Amino acid sequence: MAGTDSTRKPAATVSGGGAPVVVLVEPQLGENIGAAARAMLNFGLPEMRLVRPRDAWPNYKAINTASGAESILEAAKLYDSTEAAIGDLHHVLAATARPRDMAKPILTPREAAARLRADTADRMRCGVLFGGERAGLENDDVALAEAVVMVPANPAFASINLAQAVLLLGYEWFQAGREAALPELPARRQEPATQADLHHFFEHLEAELDACGFLHPSDKRPNMVRNIRNIFTRANLTDQEVRTLRGVVKGLAEPRRRS
């Protein structure tokens, strides 16, 4: 943060939504967590969150690899679930090495950085999910994101190390901030929904869909739930829109309840 901001107007960038949060989901190797922290400090991403790291925390291998970026590790927060880790964020992207069978926009790191710059300037809290070393993010985690970030690379050898993926995102974030001091955007009229709001809506909708039998053949349920969540995740809902949707679901389902 200090880096980006100290080069140009310091207050302007900070007063936005702040730099994007880096969320490592089930990271395995302390070395990679440390190297990610170093890359984050290089490029002005101060906030790391960890979802169920494999090894005990604090992790001394992480500290050894951070090479001066221990402050990032010390401030890192731990979470039991990806949902919990992103609850307070407005916009979430997911870094993934392979295309998923989901209807989500695919962004390069450069496109993602431009989007994150615009959203944080618009006072949104943003985050990017990175999966563990073995297999990357689960589909359920990717489903939480509104778009996917893929690094264009040699198709015969496209697997990017976890810390390197964080580095590339951070690098593009920093370069995007250098390119232009963003003009003041008109004030947003409506508050965006947080991930937690969205999650409550999903739970409500899915409970009603369970009750009416729509989600029934239970082997298909996870996929149906994911597809439905995808639709709404992508829509960048406002606070008010989530309330409207809850009203819609309640309105449609309620009369049945009463009968």
Next chain:
Amino acid sequence: MAGTDSTRKPAATVSGGGAPVVVLVEPQLGENIGAAARAMLNFGLPEMRLVRPRDAWPNYKAINTASGAESILEAAKLYDSTEAAIGDLHHVLAATARPRDMAKPILTPREAAARLRADTADRMRCGVLFGGERAGLENDDVALAEAVVMVPANPAFASINLAQAVLLLGYEWFQAGREAALPELPARRQEPATQADLHHFFEHLEAELDACGFLHPSDKRPNMVRNIRNIFTRANLTDQEVRTLRGVVKGLAEPRRRS
């Protein structure tokens, strides 16, 4: 010399003078050499040269860290001096973390990649020097280069790990090549919904919301309808998603209809 001659025929089809050579000068840690090799294979830089690596070669820590990019290490050549390592090259850049007291152009990785693309397209053999972990390149090595590459980063924490510096150069090299000739993008697997599909869904939803009384105070109806349509219009729905949503609305409303 061998390098120059071989570019005339076979390499011409690939990209003129071939991809830039990565020259690691006095690298210390095998892990970083391995991680650099991995990054090189990720981004289409096949040729590594090593000037006086600290440890014995082959280096098993390097092999362990290469994670599939061992071919780069196996083909790496060793040299006693930087001059020898760059003897067959036409253009040499030097990656450095700090400005030197030398009258040389300073390029960002992006600018360097554009220059390397132009030079290699022009059948030039190019290389980039990277210094060891402890102190980077000696001034004498920097002096051999026609320009310096510096990664813009947090001025309070600008030191980039050796492998990360190679990664960033490779990444920009690859992106610069993509811009010229875009490889196939992941195909969109699902058909987008037509406006007519969307409209039928809206009519269905609104009929049900009228039936359950949700849209009742009729002076507010036009605005509520507009807000709800907005949500779904923004989501860029696929054909399949519209069918899913119609199923959701039907599922929620149907039991009432039957009762």
